Amino acid sequence: MKTIDAYKNDLDQTILSSKKMYDDAVAGCGGNISFRALPPSDIEIYNDFDLTKYNYETDLDAYAESLLAGMEKSFAARKDINDNFFPSIGPILGIGDYSAFVTGEIIFRKDTSWSTPCLKEIEDFRNLPPLGTSKWYKKFLEISELLLKKTQGTGIPFMRGFFSPLDLAHALRGENIYYDFYDDPDMVHELLDYCADATIKFAEDIYALNNKYNGKTKYGTWYTKGKINMSEDIACMISGAAYNEFCAPHTQKVIDHFGVGYMHCHSRAMYLVKEICHLRNVAHLWLATDPNQPRPIDHIEQLVKAANGVAIAIDCDTFEEIQNHYNEMKKGNFSICLPVKSIEEGIKYTTLFEQLKNK
Amino acid sequence: MILEDISTLLQKGKAKEVKILVQQALDEKITPTMILNEGLIKGMSIIGGKFKNNEVFVPEVLVAARAMNSGLEILRPALVASGAKSVGKAIICTVMGDLHDIGKNLVKMMLEGQGIEVIDLGVDVDADTIVEAVKTHHPDLVCLSALLTTTMMNQKVIIDALVKAGIRDQVVVMVGGAPVTQGFANEIGADAYTADAASASEAALAFLRN
Numbered sequence: 001m002k003t004i005d006a007y008k009n010d011l012d013q014t015i016l017s018s019k020k021m022y023d024d025a026v027a028g029c030g031g032n033i034s035f036r037a038l039p040p041s042d043i044e045i046y047n048d049f050d051l052t053k054y055n056y057e058t059d060l061d062a063y064a065e066s067l068l069a070g071m072e073k074s075f076a077a078r079k080d081i082n083d084n085f086f087p088s089i090g091p092i093l094g095i096g097d098y099s100a101f102v103t104g105e106i107i108f109r110k111d112t113s114w115s116t117p118c119l120k121e122i123e124d125f126r127n128l129p130p131l132g133t134s135k136w137y138k139k140f141l142e143i144s145e146l147l148l149k150k151t152q153g154t155g156i157p158f159m160r161g162f163f164s165p166l167d168l169a170h171a172l173r174g175e176n177i178y179y180d181f182y183d184d185p186d187m188v189h190e191l192l193d194y195c196a197d198a199t200i201k202f203a204e205d206i207y208a209l210n211n212k213y214n215g216k217t218k219y220g221t222w223y224t225k226g227k228i229n230m231s232e233d234i235a236c237m238i239s240g241a242a243y244n245e246f247c248a249p250h251t252q253k254v255i256d257h258f259g260v261g262y263m264h265c266h267s268r269a270m271y272l273v274k275e276i277c278h279l280r281n282v283a284h285l286w287l288a289t290d291p292n293q294p295r296p297i298d299h300i301e302q303l304v305k306a307a308n309g310v311a312i313a314i315d316c317d318t319f320e321e322i323q324n325h326y327n328e329m330k331k332g333n334f335s336i337c338l339p340v341k342s343i344e345e346g347i348k349y350t351t352l353f354e355q356l357k358n359k
Numbered sequence: 360m361i362l363e364d365i366s367t368l369l370q371k372g373k374a375k376e377v378k379i380l381v382q383q384a385l386d387e388k389i390t391p392t393m394i395l396n397e398g399l400i401k402g403m404s405i406i407g408g409k410f411k412n413n414e415v416f417v418p419e420v421l422v423a424a425r426a427m428n429s430g431l432e433i434l435r436p437a438l439v440a441s442g443a444k445s446v447g448k449a450i451i452c453t454v455m456g457d458l459h460d461i462g463k464n465l466v467k468m469m470l471e472g473q474g475i476e477v478i479d480l481g482v483d484v485d486a487d488t489i490v491e492a493v494k495t496h497h498p499d500l501v502c503l504s505a506l507l508t509t510t511m512m513n514q515k516v517i518i519d520a521l522v523k524a525g526i527r528d529q530v531v532v533m534v535g536g537a538p539v540t541q542g543f544a545n546e547i548g549a550d551a552y553t554a555d556a557a558s559a560s561e562a563a564l565a566f567l568r569n
């Protein structure tokens with residue numbers, strides 16, 4: 001892996017404009033739109049990387065080498081696209097590691113993974129092994145440290161996202177959590193509080209490692225210092241009222257611990273944008289477009305109203321859509337991602353976007 | 360009136376109350392089929408419709424289904440004694456490589472809500488397991504859920520395996536899940552595609568009646 005400037009021409013500028021957007025977002029002011037091109041090379045790593053190929057007990061080095069080689073290839077491929085993408089490294093283990101750090105095993109498939117629910121009764125969380133002692137807690141830190149060692153000196157930021165307390169509780173308790181909302185709401189709060197604490201401890205330990213290796217670099221701690229990235233996928237299953245009652249306080253606890261929240265949810269839960277964006281100090285909400293749901297790009301006006309200034313990251317299908325919605329998007333903060341067929345197309349649309357911005 | 364109450368309490372997820380009222384309805388000599396259709400199934404259909412329109416959410420559907428099951432517990436012996444025939448049998452799963460089970464579970468509950476017996480094979484289920492299950496349980500319906508573009512092709516793998524095992528015409532294959540479309544269902548040779556759980560149960564019932 002080379003130093004970060006080998007993969008990004010306008011490093012300072014990209015960070016500066018992102019920082020402005022997120023500062024404005026937290027302050028509730030709009031007016032920022034950033035552009036990200038998504039060439040096939042950005043996602044090839046997810047297609048090529050086979051999670052079942054590695055022995056996580058005995059040969060983490062092979063895993064780390066191959067992951068970093070894939071990342072290097074994708075950073076190098078897009079180095080001439082001057083969009084707002086910023087290289088970052090971090091473990092890719094599917095989705096199982098997002099909950100197995102508490103307890104349990106990860107089941108690996110080629111391009112994904114999962115862990116199975118472990119809480120037969122909701123109060124069983126009280127009998128879980130102490131946080132930090134599970135196999136995958138230690139393994140995750142080991143993998144992170146290996147990646148950090150191998151990329152030390154490159155200045156490439158380390159990045160890690162987390163499940164929100166509700167996502168984690170759902171992974172641990174499975175579908176039963178939905179019955180618990182009705183049967184034992186107090187215990188749901190206790191479990192969610194446990195999940196918030198677990199996330200805080202896990203993130204703190206990861207961040208400390210990042211600080212050890214990247215603390216002195218210019219941008220190495222960009223994704224970790226004073227920030228937390230969390231997904232609210234399971235919130236898509238519940239109402240806004242239930243979100244406010246059960247989830248908001250615990251998600252807020254995690255955000256408050258770190259400073260600013262960078263959240264993720266789905267277009268399935270467009271009705272929740274308001275709830276999530278009204279949590280304190282949320283800077284960013286990545287609203288993934290779902291296959292069977294309305295597309296966020298078609299609902300900009302509604303999103304501006306609900307977002308409270310929070311920067312909403314969405315995708316679109318064509319550049320014309322960006323042009324058509326540009327003025328509306330300017331009323332809030334948006335980070336827009338356009339899938340492109342090639343690097344050349346990525347360069348072309350980034351240039352067109354700059355022209356649109358400077359008009 | 361009592362049937363109306365059963366339906367209303369079921370929609371609120373009041374399992375204990377539903378159980379008591381079903382017993383009361385039986386004591387009042389209301390026929391088991393009437394209690395099933397006008398009380399339990401009616402309540403579950405209303406919840407299914409509300410879910411489709413985002414008026415209620417996953418927890419509400421699940422507790423309603425639980426209330427229905429508690430009513431069915433009381434009703435089942437009376438239904439059997441009255442000679443009411445089972446509507447039909449289905450096996451359901453999320454296909455291999457895929458762990459998304461929330462939608463699959465809702466489809467299962469809506470099928471059960473129509474009085475269909477459902478055998479749930481869980482998630483990450485491969486073609487051999489389905490073929491084996493069809494041979495063992497002789498279901499009328501095979502219901503396959505897939506949420507990933509990478510796993511929806513496994514619905515075809517399963518249909519092909521049923522053909523290869525010579526048992527394809529013994530079952531109606533229904534498919535669904537977020538990325539699945541009618542076009543895709545036609546392409547892979549499924550018998551039905553539905554976009555949501557309530558429609559899946561209606562389609563299933565229509566197949567069983569024919």
Ligand code: B1M
Nearest residue numbers: 290458459460461462502503504507508534535536555556
């Ligand atoms: C038989 O006949 C029928 C008929 C109708 C049928 C049917 C069968 N089956 C379903 N239906 C229909 O009726 C149901 C009720 O009306 C409906 O079912 P649905 O399941 O669609 O709806 C449910 C009621 C609610 N919806 C859901 O439960 C799915 C919601 C979303 C947000 C979602 C969730 C929650 C999760 N996920 Co996943 N997840 C997404 C989903 C986005 C979306 N909106 O679909 C989707 C499906 N996920 C995706 C991805 C990528 C992934 N997820 C993953 C993991 C997870 C969680 C664990 C976090 C969680 C699943 C928890 C669980 N136990 O199920 C991973 C895969 C794991 C795996 N191998 O399966 C992972 C690969 C992420 C990763 N980095 O590893 C995306 C797939 C993209 C694609 N094109 O393939 C995705 C569309 C999100 C996105 N926009 O990117 C209908 O589709």
